[in-house]
Amino acid sequence: MARMLQRLSQGLRTTCAVALLTVATFATAQTMRGDHPDTYVVKRGDTLWDIAGRFLQKPWLWPEIWQANPQIANPHLIYPGDVISLAYLNRVALQPGPREDAQPINAIPLSDVEAFLKDLRVVDDFDDLPYVVGLEEDRLRVTQGQVAYIRGLPGATAGQRYAVVRPTVSFTRIARSGLCCDLLYKQDLDFRGHRTADFQQYWTNVVFPDKGHEHLGYELQRVNVGTITRGEVDGIQASTLLLDETGREVRIGDRLIPVDAQPYDLQFFPHPPSQQHEYGRARVLAVSDMLSHGGPRDVVALSVGRRDGVDNGTVYSIWREGTNTVDRVEKGGYRDEDTVFFENKVRLPDEFAGHVMVFRTFENVSYGLVMDSIKPTRIGYHLKHPDATH
Numbered sequence: 001m002a003r004m005l006q007r008l009s010q011g012l013r014t015t016c017a018v019a020l021l022t023v024a025t026f027a028t029a030q031t032m033r034g035d036h037p038d039t040y041v042v043k044r045g046d047t048l049w050d051i052a053g054r055f056l057q058k059p060w061l062w063p064e065i066w067q068a069n070p071q072i073a074n075p076h077l078i079y080p081g082d083v084i085s086l087a088y089l090n091r092v093a094l095q096p097g098p099r100e101d102a103q104p105i106n107a108i109p110l111s112d113v114e115a116f117l118k119d120l121r122v123v124d125d126f127d128d129l130p131y132v133v134g135l136e137e138d139r140l141r142v143t144q145g146q147v148a149y150i151r152g153l154p155g156a157t158a159g160q161r162y163a164v165v166r167p168t169v170s171f172t173r174i175a176r177s178g179l180c181c182d183l184l185y186k187q188d189l190d191f192r193g194h195r196t197a198d199f200q201q202y203w204t205n206v207v208f209p210d211k212g213h214e215h216l217g218y219e220l221q222r223v224n225v226g227t228i229t230r231g232e233v234d235g236i237q238a239s240t241l242l243l244d245e246t247g248r249e250v251r252i253g254d255r256l257i258p259v260d261a262q263p264y265d266l267q268f269f270p271h272p273p274s275q276q277h278e279y280g281r282a283r284v285l286a287v288s289d290m291l292s293h294g295g296p297r298d299v300v301a302l303s304v305g306r307r308d309g310v311d312n313g314t315v316y317s318i319w320r321e322g323t324n325t326v327d328r329v330e331k332g333g334y335r336d337e338d339t340v341f342f343e344n345k346v347r348l349p350d351e352f353a354g355h356v357m358v359f360r361t362f363e364n365v366s367y368g369l370v371m372d373s374i375k376p377t378r379i380g381y382h383l384k385h386p387d388a389t390h
Helices: 002-006 010-023 048-055 059-067 110-116 199-207
Strands: 039-041 083-088 091-095 120-123 131-135 147-151 161-174 183-188 213-230 239-243 255-258 284-287 299-302 315-320 351-361 366-373 382-384
Touching: 120 299, 131 255, 147 213, 161 239, 161 284, 299 351, 315 366
Parallel strands: none
Antiparallel strands: 039 083, 083 091, 120 213, 131 147, 147 239, 161 183, 161 213, 161 255, 213 239, 284 299, 299 366, 315 351, 315 382, 351 366
């Protein structure tokens, strides 16, 4: 485990340790390891999560250390030099020691992961948002130092700041009563934010009609930021927005929202989910940048949000759903899968893929950063407790 961490960059070491340690927690034993020392001195970079994973075998047991130590007012603020007693199997106590640093040990700082995050958000509707109606010199795209003309900001004044966002996909859940799990899919949107034609998804809607249909929201992707230089004056019916960033190019149909001064938490406290989800409800909805699969440090959209008890820092394990296959030994080697009923097929086990930590949460959807993986994370993979064994 240590060798794996050494290969990671220093900036991500604290972050990835959370997920990498969980790979070793699949053992079912709940007791303290027999080879533990009598005491442990807290070092820079330690957290109760790490210490529990090291000596209690499962990092999810860190609240036991905290609850056994009422003098720890905040479990996320322990200091280098503090001494944890491990002399007794069922008794764990923390004693303030000669602290080597005035700064407490914190959780995962935003600076360690911010470079990998995508500024994405999910909204119920975007039709009423201001939008780009034209571009400088009638261009097809504009970027830093160029201007876009905005419709829908009649009261805009010079100096106001706006983020330019683009509707990219629509997230949907369709209930499948009687089957193993809900069907989840995303649908790409065109430059107006309208759904594009997709006959495969249209057929899905025919098979599973709107009776169990639930729209989870529209994804908005930030593409640039700009400053209003002129409002709608003297008969001009569009405001002028000067773009500031060299990010993605702005096009007609992009929307505007006020700039969010702090889109992310300044730090993340990794923890298991607060509640158990029904199998099939928590899934990977999409992978950022229009990809079908991703790996470590890729951003994925998840089909659960605040209403499901998800908050920032929630950690899930990611699983490929086991296939339902024909037992060709029993049924005959030439039996076609389509000729065997679902209930007569053999369900294979789900396969572990990696871990993901939630960093931004909305009502129905959340976004997570893939922390580690042993195989690619794909759309539709299931999310389970990080300590799940199957």
